[in-house]
Amino acid sequence: MQSIVIxxxxxxxxxxxxxxxxxxxxxxxxxxxxxxxxxxDRPPLSKEVLSGAWNRERAALIGAKRAAPLNPRVLTGVRAxxxxxxxxxxxxxxxxxxxxxxxxxxxxxxPRRLEQPDSPNIRVLRTMEDSLALRALLVDNEPRLLVxxxxxxxxxxxxxxRGLGATVTVVEPIPGPPLASxxxxxxxxxxxxxxxxxxxxxxTGLGVAxxxxxxxxxxxxxxxxxGTTVDADVVLIAVGSIPNTQWLEGSGLExxxxxxxxxxxxxxxxxxxxxxxxxxxxxxxxxxxRLEHRTNAQEQxxxxxxxxxxxxxxxxxxxxxxxxxxxxxxxxHGQIVDIDNNKIIEGDPSEASFVQTxxxxxxxxxxxxxxxxxxxxxxxxxxxxxxGP
Ligand SMILES: Cc1cc2nc3c(=O)[nH]c(=O)nc-3n(C[C@H](O)[C@H](O)[C@H](O)COP(=O)(O)OP(=O)(O)OC[C@H]3O[C@@H](n4cnc5c(N)ncnc54)[C@H](O)[C@@H]3O)c2cc1C
Numbered sequence: 001m002q003s004i005v006i007x008x009x010x011x012x013x014x015x016x017x018x019x020x021x022x023x024x025x026x027x028x029x030x031x032x033x034x035x036x037x038x039x040x041d042r043p044p045l046s047k048e049v050l051s052g053a054w055n056r057e058r059a060a061l062i063g064a065k066r067a068a069p070l071n072p073r074v075l076t077g078v079r080a081x082x083x084x085x086x087x088x089x090x091x092x093x094x095x096x097x098x099x100x101x102x103x104x105x106x107x108x109x110x111p112r113r114l115e116q117p118d119s120p121n122i123r124v125l126r127t128m129e130d131s132l133a134l135r136a137l138l139v140d141n142e143p144r145l146l147v148x149x150x151x152x153x154x155x156x157x158x159x160x161x162r163g164l165g166a167t168v169t170v171v172e173p174i175p176g177p178p179l180a181s182x183x184x185x186x187x188x189x190x191x192x193x194x195x196x197x198x199x200x201x202x203x204t205g206l207g208v209a210x211x212x213x214x215x216x217x218x219x220x221x222x223x224x225x226x227g228t229t230v231d232a233d234v235v236l237i238a239v240g241s242i243p244n245t246q247w248l249e250g251s252g253l254e255x256x257x258x259x260x261x262x263x264x265x266x267x268x269x270x271x272x273x274x275x276x277x278x279x280x281x282x283x284x285x286x287x288x289x290r291l292e293h294r295t296n297a298q299e300q301x302x303x304x305x306x307x308x309x310x311x312x313x314x315x316x317x318x319x320x321x322x323x324x325x326x327x328x329x330x331x332x333h334g335q336i337v338d339i340d341n342n343k344i345i346e347g348d349p350s351e352a353s354f355v356q357t358x359x360x361x362x363x364x365x366x367x368x369x370x371x372x373x374x375x376x377x378x379x380x381x382x383x384x385x386x387x388g389p
Pocket of ligand 1: 007013034045046080107125126244295321324
């Protein structure tokens with residue numbers, strides 16, 4: 001193995017490069033990244049960068065000290081346009097091509113958009129530029145912000161925008177407390193109350209039927225699915241994302257909600273995938289997963305690096321994500337899926353902190369901490385032990 005090409009210079013792509021370096025790989029590593037910015041981390045984009053607490057440098061993905069020994073060839077501002085699996089070659093938008101012995105697809109996701117008019121005041125949030133542009137609209141103006149979508153991203157932005165003085169309305173088509181399917185009813189109800197306490201209006205069971213705006217800017221007029229209307233100065237569309245697999249069309253790779261991989265994160269024929277774009281078979285759960293979680297991007301990148309150079313170990317992590325909103329940090333280890341029971345094991349949802357476990361047929365499969373970081377390491381240890389090797 002002489003030459004490894006990693007397409008996508010985000011968290012997963014850099015983790016592959018780090019993993020190859022720690023495993024002593026001595027061949028050539030090339031990272032191809034469409035973005036021009038120095039690599040940066042995405043979680044702060046809806047939190048510290050958006051609020052202004054951090055500048056863009058502080059959100060760097062990998063400091064110069066950590067990056068230096070990796071020494072990959074990094075092509076920034078260059079898009080991979082196609083993959084020739086048989087020929088082991090990546091075609092680039094700048095007209096060049098790269099031959100490889102192994103290639104890693106780590107191209108992340110793109111925000112899903114609605115049928116929306118072209119307006120500078122209707123935004124999505126994925127990149128550093130998106131975050132800085134949204135901040136410019138929110139800061140010092142006390143605008144009316146409409147957040148379409150009450151998922152993690154939408155609610156984090158709602159919380160940060162309140163801190164910047166915006167008046168915030170969130171609409172979410174699924175009825176009930178937002179995020180209940182991801183964090184359980186107790187935490188979701190408490191989170192909804194936290195937003196209400198901070199003055200955010202959340203309307204669930206309501207979608208956006210149409211958005212009217214002009215290309216030159218100005219207010220956006222939203223008509224909701226029940227016929228009511230909301231006027232906003234800024235609209236954030238936060239309705240999920242689409243895996244960046246368009247460039248793989250015609251490659252023969254199987255793509256279905258991401259790059260379809262086996263339990264080793266291999267898509268076959270020396271092609272691997274990691275991070276938000278990878279849909280792999282989690283052998284521990286016997287289920288296909290595609291996770292848009294920061295920690296997964298890191299862990300999966302490292303696992304792919306090890307497997308490329310011959311480890312052949314199935315990737316069976318206990319998934320982990322966190323969200324920060326106001327003074328609340330919610331952490332979830334494991335998966336809150338097909339749950340038939342749950343138990344509060346520390347504190348109480350009526351208090352400032354609690355820990356809850358979720359189980360399926362008597363087996364604990366997930367643990368949630370609400371401002372309980374100190375207690376979560378032990379929960380994670382137990383979940384990893386239960387997952388087995
Ligand atoms: C605003 C925001 C807040 C978040 N907050 C949290 C959080 O609190 N907790 C949490 O667990 N997770 C959070 N996440 C999710 C987490 O950041 C992602 O899971 C993680 O960044 C995924 O890393 P990745 O490398 O797979 O994808 P990315 O970081 O998206 O990197 C993929 C890169 O590939 C590039 N690319 C795409 N197509 C091509 C191509 N054809 N050629 C070359 N390059 C290409 C893209 O431009 C991008 O730079 C958040 C995400 C966002 C956007």
